[in-house]
Amino acid sequence: MASVHHNQVAPDEVVPVAAITAAPDIEMAPMHPAPAAKDSDLDPFLVAFEEPFDAANPKNWPTSRKWAMTDVLSATGFNRIMVSTIMAPALSLIATELHMNSAESVMALSIYLLATAFGPLVMGPLSEIYGRKTVLHVSNVWFLVWNIACGFATTKELLIATRFLAGFGASSIYALAGGVLGDVWRPEQRGRSLGTYLLIPLLGAAVGPIIGGFMAGRTTWRWLFWSTSIFQAVMILVSFTTFCETHAPTILQRRAEKLRRETGNQQYYTIHERFDGNKSLAQVIQRALTRPLRLLAFHPIIQVSSVISAFNYGILYIILSSFADLWTQHYHQSVEISGLHYIACALGEIAGSQLGGPLMDVLFRRLKAHAKGEHTPEFRIPLIFPGALLGPLGLFIYAWTAEYRVHWIAVDIGIFITMFGGQITSMPMQAYVIDAYPDHTSSAIAAVQFMKSLTAFLFPLFVPAMYNALGYGWGSSTLAFAGLLIGLPAPLIVWLYGAKLRAKAASSY
Structure with missing residues (x-):
């Protein structure tokens, strides 16, 4: 029989006592609430993880099982992110066949990213109600259906609509990845786990145009979607057989349900069930679905994080959407060769993630030791500063080497440095959000992703006009x-005032 825990809370479990006793629209409570009160310690019906070790707690799982969860998300993220860019080199071909003007063809590419702004707002909160596993499986199937439909589109309107719906399903990976990594890995392992997770998806954004360039030159553009759908079908099979539930409140809720069923005693409960006990299912869902936007509207930490992450993400998609045109129109290279230059993008991001991950963990351990074992989410921030300098430096190099048509290697070096700096910046920012919002990581990530996806959608729309007016240099x-x-x-504000802002912020409930 599953065990019931008295007066014990797992080391990584945050118990929102303030949230239990008050439930206005935006409860004022500490970001990391205090442990349960003494009278609740003696409650024989409170179901929680056993201390010091409970095998059901995802943070206590064997390392091999944690990596299996991470790898499934990583491979799934690779395909979904690759689909966002794979059609970039084929835009002119698609535009000719479906009678699209330049704005409509760019819309067909970027509408996918608009969907990833809204999808996490739904998928993230739902994963905190029904669990990560259910949302992952449903979104996998949804994405597969609409990505196949993209390949059969016969009009520009149909292609744009199916791209949006495919992007909506694909977007769950943005909310789920941060949530699952926060579920299974401890803060000391955040850098390594993020670096390993990002390794394959980062390839997707840059490998997509490479594959798209060769496929567009050798077969119909429709195979861009059909080939990625085949890969997605394989990933659905893998996730169904490998992925386990990682959301601790969902695991505990199922344990409590089993106890109630086996004993016939309906008094067994979890902390989260007590908080939602007087609410209908509709009220629970409504509150969950509004959580990301409430965090974005009322939490300065999320607002600052969103600005930093959104700008960098917008720059990334400006480059990804315009890079092929630089080589085909400015350097007069073939579509296939233009796609190969995206290797520089991939290498820069991979180098940034693989160096940034270990550096993040090393810096975290040193700051924690200096603070005599105490740690705060702000320990992630110092690593952002070198990336914030390297990213613009790379853009300056890219700007003027491209403007004067310097040898292609110089342009690619500039892009490499830009991508490297961007990744060094984005990883600590994501780790900061995960650490600052342990109770609702997916909702917090969804709030940040909303702004990121909006810039990724909007920034490429003004790129042609910007480069026509200012040139690549300016x-x-x-x-x-x-x-x-x-x-x-922005990160300096978080470093200096982050703790105060978190202390004053409303509860994520």
Whole structure:
């Protein structure tokens, strides 16, 4: 029989006592609430993880099982992110066949990203009600259906609509990944787990145009969608057989349900069930679905994190959407060769993630030791600053080497440095959000992703006009100057005032 825990809370479990006793729309409570009160310690019906070790607690799982969860999400993320960029080199071919103007063809590419702004707002909160596993499986099937439909589109309207619906299903990975990594890995392992998870998806954003370039030149553009759908079907089979539930409140709720069923005693409960006990299912879902937007509207930590992450993400998609045109129109290279230059993008991001992950963990351990064992989410912030300098530096190099048509290797070096700096910045920012919102990581990530996806959707829309008016030199330099103005002051605010902002912030409930 599953065990019931008296006066014990798992080391990594945050018990929101303040949230139990008050439930206004935005409860004022500490970001990390205090442990349960003494009278609740003696409650024989409270179902929680056993201390010091409970095998059902995802943070106590064997390392091999944790890596299995991480790898499933990583491979799934690779395909979904690859689909966002794979059609970039084929846009002109698609536009000709479906009678699209330049704005409509760019819309067909970027509408996928618009969907990833709204999808996590739904998928993230639902994963905190029904568990990560259910949401992953449903979104996998949804994405597969609509990605196949993209390949059969015969009109521009149908292609744009199916791309949006495919992107909506694909977007769950953005909310689920941060949630699952927060579920199974401890703060000391955050850098390594993030670096390993990102290794394959980061390839997707850059490998997509490479594959798309060769496929567009050798077969119909429709195989861009059909081939990725075959891969998605394989990943559905893998996730069904490998992925386990990682959401601790869901695991405990199922344990409590089993106890109630086996004993016939309906008094067994979990902390989260007590909090939602007087609410109908509709009220629980309504509150969950509004949580990401409430966090974005009322939490300065989420607002600052969103600005930093959104700008960097927008720059990434400006480059990804315009890079092929630079080589085909400015350097007069073939579509296939233009796709190969995306290797520089991939290498920069991979190098950033694989170096940034270990550096993040090393810095975290040193700051924790300096603080005599205490740690705060702000320990993630110092690593952002070198990335905030490297990213704009790379953009300056890219800007003027491209403007004067310097040898292609110089342009690719500039892009490598830009991507490297961007990744060094984004990883600590994501780890910071995970650490700051342990109770509702997926909702917090969804709030940040909303802004990121909006910039990824909107920024590429003005790129053709910007480069036509300013050229590659001043166009990209303008972005670099903006990166310096945003990338340095914003994390400095978090480093200096993050703890105070978190203390004053409303509860994530």
